[in-house]
Amino acid sequence: MSAETSAKTTADASAGGVGEHDPRALAAEAVGTLVLVFFAVGSAVLAGEFIGSLGIALTFGFALLGLTYVLGPISGAQFNPAVTLGMLLSGRMSPRAACWYWLAQVVGAIVGAALLFLVAHQVPGIRTGEAFGSNGYGHRSAVGLSIAGSFVTEVMLTALLVFVYLSVARRITLGSLDGLPIGLTLAAVSLVGIPLTGASVNPARSIAPALFAGGDALIQLWLFVLAPLVGAAIAVLVHRFTHAEPHDWFADIPWLSSKLNGKGGHRGKASGEAPGASR
Structure with a gap:
């Protein structure tokens, strides 16, 4: 490892972030x-x-709670493309770092679903065909929730979860007590959302079981990828209004950041911060 790479990784870790190429x-x-899908969906x-x-909702919450304690200081314990x-x-991650996170999350989810x-x-x-813990609306919803109702439900539930992540995370990584509100929030949204x-x-949690369930689970999968991502964007907007946020919009895309933030530069780059995350 070069001195420059070592210094970058050290700077990221000390400020509560992760390096773009940190294999850990x-x-x-x-x-x-993988663990979240195997145990919670399982x-x-x-x-x-x-x-x-x-019981299912508590399993989701407890599994995430435990994982945040052991993996939160390493990666932020996101395990969810919407959180990423x-x-x-x-502005806490660069596009490249986010893409690597998404790849790791989807691969982990598929392996977990395969083991399950x-x-x-x-x-x-x-029964695994068209079921297997996959998500659904209409005739695949326990209460027959419509496509519009399902979209709004997933947007709102995800927005709450991502809002909590943004509020407790130290830039990206999590401290020892940060897992408690995150785990409880996942349990709460699961209690509401499971019957609906x-x-x-979590797009990764939806993609992996649907691949093995097939049929209508795959046909309806688009909603459970798109709606959580919309919910994440809404959470970022709300967080901007409720919390003092030192990170610029799209901090690592200078031309877009300058347009959205009304400035010509990027505070993180000017202060010598690592590109993987902002202070």
Whole structure:
């Protein structure tokens, strides 16, 4: 590792961020998303009839809570492309770092779903076709929620989750107590969302089970990718109005940042900050 790369990584870590090419952060995102999908989605697939919606919601919340304690200081324990989009739009991550995070999250989710699929096929009577913990609207919603209602639901639930992430994160990474509000928030939005849409709030969590469920799960997947991303953008807007935010919009895209922020420069670059995240 060169002296320049070492200094960049050290600066990122000391300020509460991660380097753009930090393999530990990418590994943490992949492993964390894998575990979240295997255990949380697995609670719905393997034990849903025994623990009900409350048990599934608590599994999601507790799994994320535990993961934030062990992986939050490394990568920020995002495990969710919508959360990563929120960090990108708020100027805390560069586009390149966000793309690497998205790749790690989706790969981790698919591996987790594949392992869950193998386990599910060892249990007699488990149905995976067009189900498998995937999200849905209309006839695939437990309450028959319409496509419009499902879109609004996913936008609002994701906006709340991303808003909490933005409010407690130290730039990107998380401290020892930051996992508690994040885990509780995921449990809360899951309690509301499971009867309505299956509670996506996470494109990676939706993509992976749908690939193995097939059928209508894949046809309806677009909503559970688009709506959480819209919710993340709304969360960034709201956070700008409620919190003092030192990060510029699109901080690592100078021409766009200058237009949206009304300035010719980028504070992070001028002060010698690493491009992966802003102070």
